[in-house]
Each structure stands twice: as structure tokens, then as C-alpha cells.
Amino acid sequence: MTHQEQIDRANKALADPATAIKDNRFRLHYHLMPPAGWMNDPNGLIQFKGEYHVFYQHYPFEPKQGPMHWGHAKSADLVHWEHLPVALAPSEPYELDGSGSAGGCWSGSAVDDNGVLSLVYTGHVDGRNPVEVQCLATSADGVHFMKHPAGPIIPGPPEEGGFGFRDPKVWKYEDVWYMVVGYGKDGLGKALLYASDDLRKWRYVGVAAESDGTMGNMWECPDLFPLGDHGRHVLIVSPMNMGATKTLYMTGDFDYGSGRFHRRHHARLDYGFDFYAPQTMLDSRGRTILFGWMNIWGARMPEHAEGWMGALTVPRELTLAADGTVRMLPVPELEALRGSHTAIGGLEIGADTFIPLPQIRGDALEIIAVFDTAASDEAEFGLRIRCSEDGSEFTEIVYRKADRKLLMDRGRSGSGDGGISEAPLSPMEDGRIKLHLFIDRSSVELFANDGRITVTNRIYPDPSSTAVRLFARQGAGVLGCLDAWEMKSIWPET
Incomplete structure (x- = not known):
């Protein structure tokens, strides 16, 4: 099927009474949830043309993980959300296997490229070589997306033998686009850095940051951004195989000349069981706003029996304290509720x-x-x-x-x-x-x-x-x- 045919199929499934929510017992009152089916990582957080957009990993056909789509919702106030049509569906050989039952448009981010809403995401197919590539889709209206006709913008990891190559987070500094990608090698989680002049041709810069040997063996969902008034940067990662620590933040300095992040402090970002794959955006008021997936892999998820699974946290504003630690508070817009x-x-x-x-x-x-x-x-x-x-x-x-x-x-x-x-x-x-x-x-x-x-x-x-x-x-x-x-x-x- 074409991408549009896959999108139409997904949206039809969400409108089908057979897919509808069976019970509201655990449906949340004021959190963003899928209309039906499965939700995991928040993706593509952005304020575009005055509205907040949240995309998310989504399987619209069942309340379980399947070939990943991108669900989509928007808000004028970070509180009240409108579900929009599915934005991305797996349709290409680097996103879906021959049976149509595995793969997906995995996590990524969104940027505003001169009025064009651009999604950068990972195409994933188990058993393919390479398993993961980085891809681009664009939209003029912020709702309907067209995939880059030339295929992946980064066709594979920079070297063989790595563990994962996914979850690109893109931002612009001066006139250059930058991207960090989650990776692991030799038992060390890493954030790889790329640069581009046009979002389509990317050059590998190097390893921006890596584990000291105690921070997991692969870093999912890396997010690197400035915070505060003193030029400090924060790197957030979701480390794999780090015991109870499911999210980690590091504060320090990022050198655009060398492409290296120099860590000064690190700590857990959240101490609960159900917080994973957080992502941030910068809004028009200069605030750094974060959402996380409010579930965790391997947990018992009773809402599954009701025809849906997964939710996002309330939106949180990040600030940097004088001691280098990150503060995280709910946005004041929630007081309207x-x-x-x-x-x-x-x-x-x-x-x-x-x-x-x-x-x-x-x-x-x-x-x-x-x-x-x-x-x-x-x-x-x-x-x-x-x-x-x-x-x-x-x-x-x-x-x-x-x-x-x-x-x-x-x-x-x-x-x-x-x-x-x-x-x-x-x-x-x-x-x-x-x-x-x-x-x-x-x-x-x-x-x-x-x-x-x-x-x-x-x-x-x-x-x-x-x-x-x-x-x-x-x-x-x-x-x-x-x-x-x-x-x-x-x-x-x-």
C-alpha cells in the first residue's frame, strides 16, 4: 500500500466501533491518551503556527505494540487536546517487513523549516540490514505529511557492530541543523551527532556524549538543548539496562566546534516506575516544555482490556537551578482545570x-x-x-x-x-x-x-x-x- 492508503486504513480503524474503547474505568480525565489502541513515546513536540503539536508512537488497530504509526494531537493551551488524523504510517521497505506485521515509523522529532512542519524519525525493520535508518516527512498544513521521495536521509549507522540507531532529535543553531541519535557500542550508551544545511543531506560529526560505564549500554530518545541563562546545556536520555534508572539527565557544556558535550552533573530525571522516553520543546514564551510516556515496558497494563493502552504525563516546564540540577514543575496552564x-x-x-x-x-x-x-x-x-x-x-x-x-x-x-x-x-x-x-x-x-x-x-x-x-x-x-x-x-x- 502507499503511505496515504496506510494512513486511511489507520484512521478508518480508529473510527470503527469494533476498535472503540470498551470501558472508561481507567480512562484519564486530563492527560493526553490515544483515542483507541496503543500509545508509547511522545514524538515531534513543537509549537507550530501558534498551536502546540504532540505526536506519539501509536498502533491504532489494537491496544498492543505493532508496526508503529505516529498519532497526532494539537492544543492551543497545553491543556485541552484535539485528536488529528494519524500523521505517519509504515509503508516503505525500510519501515515495514514483507508480511506487513513488523517494523514501523519509530520515534523522532519535529522542526519548523520556514513554515514547513518537518518530521525526522527512525524507520525500523527487524532482520533488515541496516535495521534502523533516519527518515524525513514534511507538511505545509501541519496535518498531512509526505515522505521524502529519495528515501532515508541517513541510510544507516556510522559503523557496524552497534546496538540501536534511533530516535533522532533535531534542532537549529545559527544556520545549521543538528541531530542527536541514540546508539550503543561496546557496552556504552552514546549520543551520536550529525549536522546538515537542509535537513536532507547529513554529515556525521562524532560522539557528542557517552556513558562512563555505569549509564546503560544504549541511550534511547536522546534530547540535547540549552537551559537557563548561563549557556548550560542538558542532555536527557532513556538508558537501557541501567537497573531502576529509566531516565537520566546530564547538565554541562556543549561545544559546537568539537561537537562534544562536557558533563558536569547527572541524576535521575524522575524516580517513578512509569516515566520513559521524555522529549522537550521550546515554546514562544521561551519555556522548555517536556512530556514523557506515562508507562514502562514490561509492566502490567490493565487498561489493555479496555481497548487502549498508554498515556503521556502532564506538560512540565524545566528550569536549571544554580547548583546545576534540573527542576521540573507542571505548567501553570493546568490551573484552568x-x-x-x-x-x-x-x-x-x-x-x-x-x-x-x-x-x-x-x-x-x-x-x-x-x-x-x-x-x-x-x-x-x-x-x-x-x-x-x-x-x-x-x-x-x-x-x-x-x-x-x-x-x-x-x-x-x-x-x-x-x-x-x-x-x-x-x-x-x-x-x-x-x-x-x-x-x-x-x-x-x-x-x-x-x-x-x-x-x-x-x-x-x-x-x-x-x-x-x-x-x-x-x-x-x-x-x-x-x-x-x-x-x-x-x-x-x-
């Missing part, structure tokens, strides 16, 4: 005590809770959210003062995977711990101490589990204040 508000003043939480908050309940909430560690004992304290009435089901967010650890425990969160996310967190200068939570029907995103630490997890509780409780253990805790808002839905079906 705030509904009914509840405020609670100072409150002591006795040792080994649970305090129900009957005035706060729901499956779509924003909560900001501030605890005073200076006035607390050497206690564990925090919140239980999505609690059942009998207390048997809940997700626990706890701060452990003794060793300065923040934890999110999914051991009794419902039908999905369990596990405890753990992150280091020191109190702020005034001794406070600030927990900013975005709770949706099957997700929770935690921003601690004004974005110093984030934890992103999917949870799958019973729909009736909507209560919130405060608690303290092994000593008393002190709540300084708590604000909670019911969050409005952006989707008619939820």
Missing part, C-alpha cells in the same frame, strides 16, 4: 494516627500539602490517596525524616503492578517538605519541593476508592497547610 477547592490549616498528626479528610475525595485531584519537619518528631508522615472505605486499598506517599527519603508505595494500589518508588529528598531551607500531587483516574504524579524531585506512577484502584487520609508513624507529624482541588475533565467520554 481546578474546580471545587478545599483548604486545611495547620494540624498535628499524632504518632501512629490516621486522619481522614472527608471533605476531599475523588479520582481526579490536585493536592498541595506542606509538612513542617522542624516541628515533627523523627517520624514517617504523609498522605494516603485513592483509599477504599475499609482502608484495604490505597497509594501511600510518605516522607521518612530519619534518612531523608521520599517514597511512593503501590503495594495496595489496585490491579496494576506494585512496588515502592524511592527518592532522596532533603527539606527546604525553612524545614518544609512540599508535596504537589496530580491524581488522575489511573495515575499519580508527584512534584516535591518545587520540582526538585518528581515521581510518576500508574495506579489502577477500584473506581470507588476515592478517599484521602493523613498519617504519621513512629512519631508525630505536623501539617503546615493543605490545598486540594477537584480537577475538571478535558474529555467528553470521561
